[in-house]
Amino acid sequence: MGGRGVADNLFSDIVAGFGQLLHSAGVPLAPEQSVRFARAISAAQPETVDELYWIARVTLLTGHNQTEIFDAVFNQVFMGLIDFADSRGQSMHAAPPESTPAGERSPNADERSGQSSTSNNVTSATPGESNTDDQNSEDPQVLAAVSDTERLAEKDFASCTEDELALIRRLVEQLPVVPPPRVGRRMKRHSSGRKIDIRATLRRAHRYGGDPVDMVMRKRIQRPRRVVLIADVSGSMEPYARVYLHLMRGAVQALGAEAFVFATRLTRLTRALGVTHPDVAYRKAVAAAPDWSGGTRIGQTLTQFLNEYGRRGLARGAVIVIVSDGWEVDSPGLVGEAMERLSRLAHHIVWVNPRKAAESFQPLVGGMAAAMPYIDTFISGHSLRALEEVMAAIGNATNRITPVATTTKVSV
Amino acid sequence: MSITEHIPTIGALTEQLATHDYLVDPGLASALFCAVRLPQPLLLEGEAGVGKTQAAKALASLLDTPLIRLQCFEGIDASEALYEWNYPRQLLGIRVAEAQGTHLAEDSLFSRDFLIERPLLQALEHPGPNPAVLLIDEVDRADEEFEAFLFEMLAESSVTVPELGTLKAVISPIVILTSNRTRDLHDALKRRCLYHWIDYPDLAHATAIVRLRVPLAPKDLVEQVTQAVQRLRGLDVQKPPGVAEAIDWVHAAMLLGVGRLDGAAVEQTLGSVLKYREDQDVARTQGLAWVAGE
Ligand SMILES: Nc1ncnc2c1ncn2[C@@H]1O[C@H](COP(=O)(O)OP(=O)(O)OP(=O)(O)O)[C@@H](O)[C@H]1O
Ligand SMILES: [Mg+2]
Numbered sequence: 001m002g003g004r005g006v007a008d009n010l011f012s013d014i015v016a017g018f019g020q021l022l023h024s025a026g027v028p029l030a031p032e033q034s035v036r037f038a039r040a041i042s043a044a045q046p047e048t049v050d051e052l053y054w055i056a057r058v059t060l061l062t063g064h065n066q067t068e069i070f071d072a073v074f075n076q077v078f079m080g081l082i083d084f085a086d087s088r089g090q091s092m093h094a095a096p097p098e099s100t101p102a103g104e105r106s107p108n109a110d111e112r113s114g115q116s117s118t119s120n121n122v123t124s125a126t127p128g129e130s131n132t133d134d135q136n137s138e139d140p141q142v143l144a145a146v147s148d149t150e151r152l153a154e155k156d157f158a159s160c161t162e163d164e165l166a167l168i169r170r171l172v173e174q175l176p177v178v179p180p181p182r183v184g185r186r187m188k189r190h191s192s193g194r195k196i197d198i199r200a201t202l203r204r205a206h207r208y209g210g211d212p213v214d215m216v217m218r219k220r221i222q223r224p225r226r227v228v229l230i231a232d233v234s235g236s237m238e239p240y241a242r243v244y245l246h247l248m249r250g251a252v253q254a255l256g257a258e259a260f261v262f263a264t265r266l267t268r269l270t271r272a273l274g275v276t277h278p279d280v281a282y283r284k285a286v287a288a289a290p291d292w293s294g295g296t297r298i299g300q301t302l303t304q305f306l307n308e309y310g311r312r313g314l315a316r317g318a319v320i321v322i323v324s325d326g327w328e329v330d331s332p333g334l335v336g337e338a339m340e341r342l343s344r345l346a347h348h349i350v351w352v353n354p355r356k357a358a359e360s361f362q363p364l365v366g367g368m369a370a371a372m373p374y375i376d377t378f379i380s381g382h383s384l385r386a387l388e389e390v391m392a393a394i395g396n397a398t399n400r401i402t403p404v405a406t407t408t409k410v411s412v
Numbered sequence: 413m414s415i416t417e418h419i420p421t422i423g424a425l426t427e428q429l430a431t432h433d434y435l436v437d438p439g440l441a442s443a444l445f446c447a448v449r450l451p452q453p454l455l456l457e458g459e460a461g462v463g464k465t466q467a468a469k470a471l472a473s474l475l476d477t478p479l480i481r482l483q484c485f486e487g488i489d490a491s492e493a494l495y496e497w498n499y500p501r502q503l504l505g506i507r508v509a510e511a512q513g514t515h516l517a518e519d520s521l522f523s524r525d526f527l528i529e530r531p532l533l534q535a536l537e538h539p540g541p542n543p544a545v546l547l548i549d550e551v552d553r554a555d556e557e558f559e560a561f562l563f564e565m566l567a568e569s570s571v572t573v574p575e576l577g578t579l580k581a582v583i584s585p586i587v588i589l590t591s592n593r594t595r596d597l598h599d600a601l602k603r604r605c606l607y608h609w610i611d612y613p614d615l616a617h618a619t620a621i622v623r624l625r626v627p628l629a630p631k632d633l634v635e636q637v638t639q640a641v642q643r644l645r646g647l648d649v650q651k652p653p654g655v656a657e658a659i660d661w662v663h664a665a666m667l668l669g670v671g672r673l674d675g676a677a678v679e680q681t682l683g684s685v686l687k688y689r690e691d692q693d694v695a696r697t698q699g700l701a702w703v704a705g706e
Contacts, residue, residue: 030603036452043449044422044442051422054442062602064457064609226596256596271594287648313556 158239169246227257232324234263234296240354249273262301298367299334315345319397325355326368336370343374348397356380434470443608453587458610461654464590472545481547482531484554496528522575535585546585636673649691661685675701
């Protein structure tokens with residue numbers, strides 16, 4: 001498209017910088033997506049920031065759960081910088097995104113996506129912070145609320161009042177499940193993986209008669225690992241179950257995690273927890289899991305998980321988080337067997353046992369003892385403070401990116 | 413007219429879709445524009461009844477091109493999606509040849525004459541002038557293996573039939589995939605696609621859509637219904653009503669001669685907006701007058 005030389009240069013700089021920033025903020029971008037973004041800009045010739053917003057969003061995102069990060073980065077880069085109608089033909093120099101003034105935000109920036117409330121913490125970051133490691137790691141609102149309720153932080157959920165639990169659930173929902181990516185380190189890591197040619201690999205795989213797509217996908221893609229949360233909601237877990245449901249909901253929405261609950265049998269809740277209102281999600285979850293607060297069958301449920309989901313790829317290379325007190329008396333042997341199978345598929349198994357903190361806790365009885373050898377991280381998670389450990393454990397396990405190791409699992 | 417001339421801008425696409433009875437907001441307009449103009453497959457997600465399927469239909473009708481639909485289901489495989497050999501016809505061919513005392517060579521037995529084209533092949537072979545619109549509906553229902561197969565087809569715009577070799581698209585189809593998110597699609601497939609999440613329309617947009625679909629409905633009734641639908645969505649129902657249900661509801665109300673939505677009118681027409689008995693009970697417990705906004 002002719003006649004807009006300056007603007008075109010401006011675009012290509014911004015496109016490159018914006019893509020990088022988005023990538024480091026946790027929205028993985030393949031080179032083909034950036035190319036697509038650039039092509040869409042030249043086809044659509046956006047003249048307003050709103051138009052640019054939508055072109056960027058439909059070309060760069062791959063899922064609804066990335067919208068929040070996207071909005072934050074978009075606002076940071078584009079707000080106050082440009083209105084393309086004005087910038088056309090002017091010798092406007094494109095500032096690299098790192099030094100982009102971010103203080104000014106268009107008044108409608110948050111409304112644009114139709115979901116405003118939660119992105120405030122991220123969008124308000126000042127430009128100087130945008131390259132530091134711990135950007136946005138702490139939501140000031142959440143922290144303030146937490147300090148108000150400091151006394152609650154250490155209290156075992158089991159001894160909290162209903163009001164306290166309600167407050168805790170709200171806090172849990174807002175806690176960042178995974179520490180935000182570290183910009184510097186991440187960029188370095190990704191630079192090596194970027195040059196690989198998908199098509200070439202496809203053809204090569206063809207020649208070996210393997211499953212080409214499988215190979216390409218497993219080899220190539222570097223991203224945070226899938227998180228699968230499986231929570232015990234049997235009677236003995238009653239005081240904790242609701243709190244964890246809120247944690248799961250946060251994880252489903254922010255991370256695209258998979259969520260399951262069980263007492264005597266497994267129920268998948270990913271979809272129910274994906275709906276918008278927390279109370280509605282909670283009620284749906286209870287309705288979807290008919291054996292809420294019944295007895296426990298850990299071994300059988302884990303086996304069911306493996307058979308129905310785990311082997312079909314859901315557990316492969318994933319971070320599995322099991323929340324359970326491990327009170328299984330019927331068949332601890334089955335628990336051990338299932339855990340062994342799970343550990344072969346999963347990347348990392350976190351077991352959260354809220355009863356671990358209790359004085360009477362005996363790890364050596366029943367299902368818990370059988371599971372112990374296969375657990376990578378064992379934590380209590382019985383209080384708000386302890387939940388931070390849970391998040392950190394998930395974060396540590398997911399942020400580790402080891403694309404090469406996973407290729408060994410592909411059979412050619 | 414080339415596609416570029418036909419759809420020069422996002423604004424032009426928006427207007428043309430409206431003349432084909434489909435109202436889009438800027439987000440969906442941008443997504444469909446990119447799908448057509450780049451061109452690039454587009455993955456549409458959103459709750460039931462927000463207009464995912466209709467998007468593909470409207471696009472096909474404005475391009476005056478066939479809509480080729482592949483409805484995915486668990487266990488779908490290449491023979492359902494791509495092509496199948498017409499065994500009865502092949503058998504017949506063999507018998508005829510035998511009766512004539514001749515012999516049918518294997519090559520001619522596996523020639524185009526005996527091939528049944530399924531949606532994917534139909535879309536690839538569509539001769540133009542405009543590309544066909546290929547709707548791959550509810551792709552999340554298919555298993556991962558089929559997804560991998562789709563990925564390959566989308567990447568190369570071609571498919572390989574062992575007996576015939578590689579068949580390349582005459583004109584690459586415009587591809588729209590929809591998912592109801594019952595499971596996560598593979599990242600490679602997602603990255604191959606543009607992405608758009610269709611939200612429930614806001615009140616004004618919903619009202620405009622319903623009025624377009626039910627032109628004879630009184631304006632007040634339409635507004636009451638779209639507001640009531642929003643209220644119902646806030647309840648703990650299994651199937652929150654979408655645009656489709658709002659349209660059905662207005663239809664039902666008009667059929668019964670209801671001009672204004674009140675508790676009694678809701679009672680009469682509830683089944684048209686909440687299809688499950690349990691969901692209707694939830695609404696009743698909440699109060700039908702409340703649903704009607706009284
Ligand atoms: N933007 C719109 N403009 C006009 N009509 C619309 C729009 N959105 C939805 N509709 C109407 O709503 C009906 C339902 O839409 P559609 O079947 O495409 O929904 P869907 O998202 O595919 O739902 P499902 O997930 O149940 O398949 C359509 O028949 C159409 O009449
Ligand atoms: Mg549909």
